[in-house]
Amino acid sequence: MKPFKTLDAITCPLPQSNVDTDQLIPARFMKRSRADGYGGFLLHDLRFDETGAQKPDCPLNDPERQGAQILVSRRNFGSGSSREAAVYALVDYGINCVVAPSFGDIFASNAVNNGLLPATVSEDDCEALLAGLADGAQTATVDLEAQTIRAANLVLPFTVDPVWRTKLLNGWDDIDLTRSHAAAISAFAEADRTRRPWMQPRKTG
Template sequence: MEPFRRLSAPALALPLANVDTDQLIPARFMKAPRSAGYGGFLLHDLRVDADGAPVPGFPLNHPQATEARTLVARRNFGAGSSREAAVYALVDFGFRCVVAPSFGDIFAANAVNNGLLPATVPEADLEAILALMGEAPTTMDVDLESGTLAVSGRTFPFSVPETWRAKLLNGWDDIGLAQQHAAAIAAFARDRQRAHPWVIPAMSGPAAVPPQAQIPRPSPTQS
């Protein structure tokens, strides 16, 4: 996964609250394979009308919307079901960051694991940011290292949990984060097997304890 440190790119305003995951990608589109790309499904039912025509004035229908890399929305972004496809749709459209006063918890965790920064700002700051942005994408500088974003000459702080910040800065998903503790995990496995050998099942094949972690079992007492 590509590390996220700084992003200087157009930002798009989506001044809506409670945008849920079913709006981000309606369930019927999740039948498509990820390899097909989910960007075209993003906010589909808000972008087009019942006849399939683009809704005039909807932000993602702006001619320059595909250049945007940051999306700015109101509170409770990504609420609803846990579908990770909602994050896929944002990432496949081209977004690397979403700025909002609050996020759905599962959505935010999924976002981090896919390299998408959920930047939380106070509601008053969010409204000030929206006021500085026009209908067209506006250049925004997002600096994860300093925890700030800048738009139209003003700078605002944002927050992200420290573990998520580390994952994004280093390009780690959950597996990558766990791998940073590989030595401690291996040491725990060895100590566990030494202290409680009877709880370690005898196995063969891929699930077996690797040789470097194996400790000889005590021989049974002969009568």
């Protein structure tokens, strides 16, 4: 994965609570090949009517929000089923960070494993950020090292699990994270061979 340090990008408000994974990508689209991209299905029923025409009141359809890489929503974002395709839809659309007061646990873990930052802010800070975007602010800067969001003359702190932060800053997956402890693992293995020689695999041949 690409390391995530700072992101200065168009930001889209989605002032809704409980945006679940079935809303992020309706189940009927999940039989499609990931190779074809899931971005076109992101929040499909919010973005399009029954004829396939864009709904003008959907923030993602706002011409000034096209190319958004940051999404700001309300609490409990990504709740519901554990489908990783919900994260695929966001990433394939171009979203690299979601800001919200809380996230579904499995969604947040899946997000980090796909290079997407789930940035947790307080309810009050979320509402202030949404208000700033509603008043015309177009962009935000997310600084993962400082754990701040700058937008609409605001500087807001956010939290993220420290292990997830390390993975995102370095562009690591779980295997990379394990490899980062290679020296400690080797030292433990060497000490364990001395401490418990009877536990070592028997050599044959």
